[in-house]
Amino acid sequence: MAKRSRTKSAAKQRAYDVEAEWTAADLTVLEDLKAAEALLPEDAPRALLSIRLSVWTDDTTSPVRQELDLRILARDLGYRVVGVASDLNVSATKVPPWKRKQLGDWLNNRSPEFDALLFWKLDRFVRRLSDLSAMIDWCLKYGKNLISKNDSIDLTTTAGKILVTIIGGIAEIEAANTSTRVASLWDYTKTQSEWLVGKPAYGYVTDVDEHGKVILRIEETAHRVLHWCRRAAGRPKPASARRMVRVLVRSGLCGPGLTASTLLSRLRNPALMGYRVEMDPDRARRSRLVLGKDGKPIRVAEGVFTEDEFYELQADLDRSGKNQPPRQADSPTKFRGVLICPDCGTNMIVQVNRSEKATYHYMRCQGCKSGGYGAPNPDEIYGQLVQDVLTVLGDWPVQVREYANGAEARKEVKRLRDSIAYYMKELEPGGRYSKTRFTREQAQETLDKLIADLEAIDPETTQDRWVNVHNGKTFRQHWEEGGMEAMAADLVRVGVKCEVHRTKVPKVRAPQIRLRLLIPKDVRERLIVKEDDFGEKL
Numbered sequence: 001m002a003k004r005s006r007t008k009s010a011a012k013q014r015a016y017d018v019e020a021e022w023t024a025a026d027l028t029v030l031e032d033l034k035a036a037e038a039l040l041p042e043d044a045p046r047a048l049l050s051i052r053l054s055v056w057t058d059d060t061t062s063p064v065r066q067e068l069d070l071r072i073l074a075r076d077l078g079y080r081v082v083g084v085a086s087d088l089n090v091s092a093t094k095v096p097p098w099k100r101k102q103l104g105d106w107l108n109n110r111s112p113e114f115d116a117l118l119f120w121k122l123d124r125f126v127r128r129l130s131d132l133s134a135m136i137d138w139c140l141k142y143g144k145n146l147i148s149k150n151d152s153i154d155l156t157t158t159a160g161k162i163l164v165t166i167i168g169g170i171a172e173i174e175a176a177n178t179s180t181r182v183a184s185l186w187d188y189t190k191t192q193s194e195w196l197v198g199k200p201a202y203g204y205v206t207d208v209d210e211h212g213k214v215i216l217r218i219e220e221t222a223h224r225v226l227h228w229c230r231r232a233a234g235r236p237k238p239a240s241a242r243r244m245v246r247v248l249v250r251s252g253l254c255g256p257g258l259t260a261s262t263l264l265s266r267l268r269n270p271a272l273m274g275y276r277v278e279m280d281p282d283r284a285r286r287s288r289l290v291l292g293k294d295g296k297p298i299r300v301a302e303g304v305f306t307e308d309e310f311y312e313l314q315a316d317l318d319r320s321g322k323n324q325p326p327r328q329a330d331s332p333t334k335f336r337g338v339l340i341c342p343d344c345g346t347n348m349i350v351q352v353n354r355s356e357k358a359t360y361h362y363m364r365c366q367g368c369k370s371g372g373y374g375a376p377n378p379d380e381i382y383g384q385l386v387q388d389v390l391t392v393l394g395d396w397p398v399q400v401r402e403y404a405n406g407a408e409a410r411k412e413v414k415r416l417r418d419s420i421a422y423y424m425k426e427l428e429p430g431g432r433y434s435k436t437r438f439t440r441e442q443a444q445e446t447l448d449k450l451i452a453d454l455e456a457i458d459p460e461t462t463q464d465r466w467v468n469v470h471n472g473k474t475f476r477q478h479w480e481e482g483g484m485e486a487m488a489a490d491l492v493r494v495g496v497k498c499e500v501h502r503t504k505v506p507k508v509r510a511p512q513i514r515l516r517l518l519i520p521k522d523v524r525e526r527l528i529v530k531e532d533d534f535g536e537k538l
Helices: 010-014 024-038 063-077 101-109 129-142 158-190 220-233 241-251 260-267 307-321 378-393 407-427 437-456 475-494
Strands: 046-053 080-088 116-119 145-148 204-208 214-218 277-279 287-289 349-354 359-364 397-404 465-474 497-503 512-518
Touching (some): 046 063, 378 475
Parallel strands (some): 046 080, 116 145
Antiparallel strands (some): 277 287, 497 512
């Protein structure tokens, strides 16, 4: 099969390897830059390098070249490089800076460690004006600067702020034009019987025929899976989607990540008849046929199913679906992700059974046979969990992480040091304060006070850092105000688990329940509330 693109493999798009991508000449330049960086003073401003590529091809600016260019820029500006945030195969239009894997960690958790963010070009950093505006606000809040290698950007000046906004607007227009071109291409592709671009539906793979054209062919393993599912759904006692998933995963025909909803989405896709489809805007995770100018479906490949087989399968799936209880808008399960089964390790969920006379709620797990022993009183379990959590964590203070800027403290330290140096020099023989006893005593007294003030400054306060501030409430008060939802959200965030032990009691239908809290050792650190600076932008 002919190679159709120079796009790098997915593994190389996610990261680049020093030995594989850096040439000997590049490594020599890198060592020289690091040597020059070592000569910088200790208080030199710190730079974080941001590297991004949407698609890594042989024609794009390589991450190695971006890093070297930015290191040269940092050297010229007198910055010390403290880190490199490399996010490859990431679209700036779809993923804002704070949601990227590496850069997002620096912005959300490690902002005290750098003073300026350097990037190769603005469109390498952001492509949406709203994202740029959010980053400017963030930089102004935390005293950071944005610096571009190929754009005149400097947030320390009013003109620089205006210019970066204008450039960002141009980048957004360019991204919009690109989006328009891509949408136009997709609209054209939908009307063609040839396969031009896109990922084929499950059951098909792309191939190249003898004329060099891209075609779709049926994938053999998927063909076996789909036809087995069709036969299983058509039995007198049809197999459920969950049953199908278990069999397929156990047989090795499908991966362990397969879910019942994904399998149903595949089985209901009209593309399995060999027709072109598009996403149905009115039905989530469903596809619909694309009709040609003649009003008929557009065939792009041989069908995995004939039309009779496909519509017979849909009828069987519909018939099985009628036996399932309707999905509730609000889940009856509380503390999902906290309450777990000690035997299988899965989440405990509440199962609702309805009869003509009453409605019954049972708490079961998802891994044990038949859900293990069902606990018929979920509210009692919730109440006991709340009481146990309040006993252990309720009296702890709620602490909020805040950003402490050390710039003012650094200025004060510099002022004191300069003043001390001045008085020490003028107290030396021949200095202005050494001429009389009175001036010498007064200057010595001032010098002693300056030294005492300098020693009283905690060196830690001169550093940009995170500090934890008590907001005046305990977690008991916080959870009483927010209810079970607030407590559940905090427990999931912190990683607190609670094992629900169910022991069968002879001649008693309901099992005996015992709860066991599993609290991480670093729970105090995890409970600290961290403000999401980009929460409104998500």
